[in-house]
Amino acid sequence: MTDVSEVLSCLMKYADMETFTDEQLTPVCERGLLWVYERLKPGADRESPLIPHTAAALAHYFFFLTRLTETDKYEAYTAGDMSVRRNTEKELKLEERIRDEAIAAASSILTDGGFFFCGS
Numbered sequence: 001m002t003d004v005s006e007v008l009s010c011l012m013k014y015a016d017m018e019t020f021t022d023e024q025l026t027p028v029c030e031r032g033l034l035w036v037y038e039r040l041k042p043g044a045d046r047e048s049p050l051i052p053h054t055a056a057a058l059a060h061y062f063f064f065l066t067r068l069t070e071t072d073k074y075e076a077y078t079a080g081d082m083s084v085r086r087n088t089e090k091e092l093k094l095e096e097r098i099r100d101e102a103i104a105a106a107s108s109i110l111t112d113g114g115f116f117f118c119g120s
Contacts, residue, residue, distance in 0.1 A: 002051040004029045010056035017060070025063065032059035036110070044109040051109070057102030064095045 007029040011017055017025065032055035040046070068088065103110065 001046045004033060006052040007033050007055040007059060010052045011059050014060055028059040028062040031062050032056060039110045041109055041111050048109050050106040054102045054106040057098055061095045061099040
């Protein structure tokens with residue numbers, strides 16, 4: 001069965017995670033792993049290599065969401081004649097795409113979330 005350290009190892013392979021500590025990332029790894037295990041199909045292989053990779057993608061998404069509320073994050077920054085702007089909406093869409101692609105890739109071991117239709 002996959003443990004949090006395996007998820008953490010997968011998460012640390014993301015280039016933007018190298019500056020964070022295990023203590024900072026472990027809670028989101030636990031949350032990602034719990035998310036996956038709660039949605040495993042009955043009889044799914046609990047040793048599947050998809051589990052830690054899917055949990056790491058979810059942990060990356062959860063960590064992004066928690067970092068959005070940090071006060072040291074900036075929307076725009078100017079130093080001399082150089083300006084840096086963040087587009088948090090674009091970043092969120094990228095994170096959601098990474099999350100969704102990981103979930104889709106693990107569809108063979110995850111339960112279907114159901115179907116919802118809302119028409120007008």
